[in-house]
Amino acid sequence: MTNTRKRIFIGILLLPLLAAILVAFACSSGSPSGTLPGVTTSGQTTTPSGARINLTGAGATFPYPLYSKMFSEYSKISNVDVNYQSIGSGGGIRQITEKTVDFGASDGIMTDAQSAAAPAKLLHIPMTSGAVAVVYNLPGLSTGLKLTADILADIYLKKLTKWNDSRITALNPGVNIPANDIAVVHRSDGSGTTFIFTNYLSKVSQEWKDKVGNATSVKWPGDIGGQGNEGVAGQVKQIAGAIGYVELAYATQNNIPFASLKNKSGNFVAPSIEATTATAQGVELPDDMKVMLTDSANPAAYPISGFTWILAYQVQTDQVKGKALVDLLWWSIHDGQKYGPPLLYASLSADAVKKTEALIKSITYQGQPLLDR
Amino acid sequence: MRGDAVFPAVTFLAALAIIALMLLIVYQMTIVALPSLERFGAGFLTGTTWDAVTEEFGALPAIFGTIVTSLLALLIAVPLSIGAAIFLTELAPSPVGNVVSFLVELLAAIPSVVYGIWGLFVLVPLVRDPLQRVLGDYLGFLPLFQGPRFGVGVLSAGIILAIMILPLVTATTRDIIRMVPSTQKEAMLALGATKWETIWRAVLPYGRSGIVGAIILGLGRALGETMAVTMVIGNAFKISPSLFAPGQTMASQIASEFAEATSDLYISALIEIGLVLLGISLLVNIMARLLVWRATRGVGGRLKT
Numbered sequence A: 001m002t003n004t005r006k007r008i009f010i011g012i013l014l015l016p017l018l019a020a021i022l023v024a025f026a027c028s029s030g031s032p033s034g035t036l037p038g039v040t041t042s043g044q045t046t047t048p049s050g051a052r053i054n055l056t057g058a059g060a061t062f063p064y065p066l067y068s069k070m071f072s073e074y075s076k077i078s079n080v081d082v083n084y085q086s087i088g089s090g091g092g093i094r095q096i097t098e099k100t101v102d103f104g105a106s107d108g109i110m111t112d113a114q115s116a117a118a119p120a121k122l123l124h125i126p127m128t129s130g131a132v133a134v135v136y137n138l139p140g141l142s143t144g145l146k147l148t149a150d151i152l153a154d155i156y157l158k159k160l161t162k163w164n165d166s167r168i169t170a171l172n173p174g175v176n177i178p179a180n181d182i183a184v185v186h187r188s189d190g191s192g193t194t195f196i197f198t199n200y201l202s203k204v205s206q207e208w209k210d211k212v213g214n215a216t217s218v219k220w221p222g223d224i225g226g227q228g229n230e231g232v233a234g235q236v237k238q239i240a241g242a243i244g245y246v247e248l249a250y251a252t253q254n255n256i257p258f259a260s261l262k263n264k265s266g267n268f269v270a271p272s273i274e275a276t277t278a279t280a281q282g283v284e285l286p287d288d289m290k291v292m293l294t295d296s297a298n299p300a301a302y303p304i305s306g307f308t309w310i311l312a313y314q315v316q317t318d319q320v321k322g323k324a325l326v327d328l329l330w331w332s333i334h335d336g337q338k339y340g341p342p343l344l345y346a347s348l349s350a351d352a353v354k355k356t357e358a359l360i361k362s363i364t365y366q367g368q369p370l371l372d373r
Numbered sequence B: 001m002r003g004d005a006v007f008p009a010v011t012f013l014a015a016l017a018i019i020a021l022m023l024l025i026v027y028q029m030t031i032v033a034l035p036s037l038e039r040f041g042a043g044f045l046t047g048t049t050w051d052a053v054t055e056e057f058g059a060l061p062a063i064f065g066t067i068v069t070s071l072l073a074l075l076i077a078v079p080l081s082i083g084a085a086i087f088l089t090e091l092a093p094s095p096v097g098n099v100v101s102f103l104v105e106l107l108a109a110i111p112s113v114v115y116g117i118w119g120l121f122v123l124v125p126l127v128r129d130p131l132q133r134v135l136g137d138y139l140g141f142l143p144l145f146q147g148p149r150f151g152v153g154v155l156s157a158g159i160i161l162a163i164m165i166l167p168l169v170t171a172t173t174r175d176i177i178r179m180v181p182s183t184q185k186e187a188m189l190a191l192g193a194t195k196w197e198t199i200w201r202a203v204l205p206y207g208r209s210g211i212v213g214a215i216i217l218g219l220g221r222a223l224g225e226t227m228a229v230t231m232v233i234g235n236a237f238k239i240s241p242s243l244f245a246p247g248q249t250m251a252s253q254i255a256s257e258f259a260e261a262t263s264d265l266y267i268s269a270l271i272e273i274g275l276v277l278l279g280i281s282l283l284v285n286i287m288a289r290l291l292v293w294r295a296t297r298g299v300g301g302r303l304k305t
Helices: A003-029 A064-077 A089-097 A112-117 A149-156 A166-171 A192-204 A206-211 A228-238 A248-253 A273-279 A319-333 A335-339 A350-361 B002-040 B060-091 B094-108 B112-139 B154-178 B182-190 B195-206 B208-224 B227-232 B250-257 B264-296
Strands: A053-059 A080-085 A103-106 A122-136 A183-187 A224-226 A242-247 A260-262 A305-313
Touching: A053 A089, A053 A305, A053 A319, A064 A080, A064 A122, A064 A319, A064 A335, A080 A319, A089 A103, A089 A112, A089 A305, A103 A122, A122 A192, A122 A228, A122 A248, A122 A273, A122 A319, A122 A350, A149 A166, A149 A183, A149 A192, A149 A206, A149 A260, A183 A192, A183 A228, A192 A206, A192 A242, A192 A305, A224 A228, A228 A242, A228 A248, A228 B112, A242 A248, A273 A305, A305 A319, A319 A335, A319 A350, B002 B264, B060 B094, B060 B154, B060 B195, B060 B208, B060 B250, B060 B264, B094 B154, B112 B154, B112 B227, B154 B208, B154 B227, B182 B195, B195 B208, B208 B264, B227 B250, B250 B264
Parallel strands: A053 A080, A053 A103, A183 A224, A183 A242
Antiparallel strands: A103 A305, A122 A242, A122 A305
């Protein structure tokens, strides 16, 4: 072996060691700051026309199809490219808390502990709302099942186990309901969909609230867990007598029958985009928009639906990115809303847009509002 | 020569790097798992409640599920694998053997999420009917085959794991059997032994330690397999004597809940499950070493393990 070749060989052997040292270094030094390739420090003062600005976001998976469409449309009409990673709401909250992304996204409201952990005040900017459909598989019954909140809670508590229970048949006169056992299907992975669903059940059933509660993943009394919307839909489609819950878009696209639910005003409402938009009109919207829309009092509202939010710091530390972010948010709650309905996301109601405008206007850089309109 | 001094030092460092990485992983996981370790102590291993709302975490159902599905997978896969390996090396005409060998290796290359989706949409309906129907109707007096027939559950998870470890165990066993010197077989045949006797008395005992090693490799893969299991096991955090019941494994628990785990204690508990899984894998490996060591003691023509 010549000397050169020997050196190369030794070099190759040393590579894993180098890798180990790098890993050790990365672990001890913590996360790098949020500076991204494409935005140099010089970009903070002047952005030459045509230069692209990169924004990174991470969080909820539920609005991902919509965000992906909106952000790609926005990049065509602006100089902002958005890289959104749908890693889940929990991950989104962690990343924005660590400031490794420019914005986070979540299907749930941050808890007090989470807000306290963040280095500064995070705003919840609602982007859209979605409905959670209660889907079922009953041989010979492809539409028209009606359920009430009590019955749904008791089914998920495993207190009501037969489809032909008198409580269900009394509610659906003239409908031939088979005698199948009810197989209760839930999401096994933690999800915003589960958060909205259990939030609803906690509001309508004291027993559910005491025994199970409201979270992205709970201690289910029920039978089967499916991985993701597709997992739940798959189980419900395969098992006669199954009941489950999935995002509305998923139920519609896959032609799975879903139930109409009795809302707070006593009307039976099937999940739809309009019935979801209506929910925000029966709920008192607080100025910070941190509100769960479930069990709305609006007579036209479908009861299991909720906002999904983008999380952004009220005080931005980078003028260029901060400006790009508020412009993006402003566009998203106005022009961007039209991309929702084709993807079965409900547009924000007029009230919601108005309150959200105020939130976006409150975002500042060095004491000055970033939005110039 | 100078090179002779440098070379061992470099290789030593390379080996050290692997150990360092391993220690680093354990260290980092322990740090994150600390809140859960302090809060639940040994009760984490025996607790049966997993409740993110009240933040009460115990991992026993997941540990149970992991062990049961892995053992079930071995029960199904090992006889098939050894049979296939013997056929491929000793009995099959060469073109057939080559084709089958190729197919076995192809199976090993399929990503696990593909197995999962295939499992959910093809295997699970078949498990529900006819498998669960037949087992339930004829062997339903055993607690193993009682309860609602959802299709998804421990049985489906065991079968999908068996399919996934089959190529690994088969390929390794095949290579072990190929290593048996032909003199051993020829001596046996010269004594008038039949083909069956040759394989049973000469080939398999000679390769015993290697075959045990192959099985342990399969077990290792089954213990840690995540995606495919998550999709077919039914994900219910319960311990049930029935193979029909939905269950949960440690790996699928982590995969399911990590992304949306929000509180520190919750994440900590999930990481602790990872630590337990690491510990169980370590135990399995140590047991495998002991088994191989015992199996090879006093057997002529031992294989280096």
